[in-house]
Amino acid sequence: MDPNATMPPHERPRQGRDFIARHGETVFNAAKRLQGEAAHTPLTRAGFAQADEMGRALRAELGAKPALTLWSSPTGRALQTLAVIAEHLELDWHETKTDSRLVEIGMGGWGGRYYADVIAEAGPVFDPASGLLLSAPDGERYPAIAARVGGWARDTAGDAGDRLVIMHGISSRVLRGVLTFAPDVPGFDAPALRGLPQGSVVEIHGGVERIVHLGTGGGGA
Numbered sequence: 001m002d003p004n005a006t007m008p009p010h011e012r013p014r015q016g017r018d019f020i021a022r023h024g025e026t027v028f029n030a031a032k033r034l035q036g037e038a039a040h041t042p043l044t045r046a047g048f049a050q051a052d053e054m055g056r057a058l059r060a061e062l063g064a065k066p067a068l069t070l071w072s073s074p075t076g077r078a079l080q081t082l083a084v085i086a087e088h089l090e091l092d093w094h095e096t097k098t099d100s101r102l103v104e105i106g107m108g109g110w111g112g113r114y115y116a117d118v119i120a121e122a123g124p125v126f127d128p129a130s131g132l133l134l135s136a137p138d139g140e141r142y143p144a145i146a147a148r149v150g151g152w153a154r155d156t157a158g159d160a161g162d163r164l165v166i167m168h169g170i171s172s173r174v175l176r177g178v179l180t181f182a183p184d185v186p187g188f189d190a191p192a193l194r195g196l197p198q199g200s201v202v203e204i205h206g207g208v209e210r211i212v213h214l215g216t217g218g219g220g221a
Helices: 027-031 045-062 076-089 115-122 142-155 169-179
Strands: 018-022 068-072 162-167 201-205 208-213
Touching: 018 169, 045 076, 045 201, 045 208, 068 076, 076 162, 142 169, 162 169, 169 201
Parallel strands: 018 162, 068 162
Antiparallel strands: 018 201, 201 208
């Protein structure tokens, strides 16, 4: 008997594969500014090169015109990244579905500021044990991120077949944690898998993660 059969539908792994990708480097990343949920921060040349790398890796993995549903955060940097990848896969970018629940962590009053200035004022902005980004006192907390990305996962659990999801450094870590049923990170009250460089792609199938392509970008958000 399938052990998943007795689980509630929203707690079962999806039948299809989820390819989750982190967007390429942006002008905020290059300038070392806290990007967070900023709507439109364009890719740099390095960011476009990372999108090309992901496109080539997915083309090698899936071939031309794969049966993929395209999902993206509605931010410009995610949609730009997806446009390049879709070209490699010979898929129609215009068929992309977007959902605001896939956006990056809300940084509150630190959004848009330089890392160095915030660190000088408030101390470290990354948790040394987990590498998770900390937000301003008025920013978004990790249980809220898990609730929104988990809500998207539950609402779309019935999607047929494979999907490609383009999103962000922190929110993708939490979604990957949700989809692999990972335990909460101590002190954060939410699941999150390890951080990956910009331009990385993973596959999650049956609750198990596999790295498809490890990007060449940096960290941050």
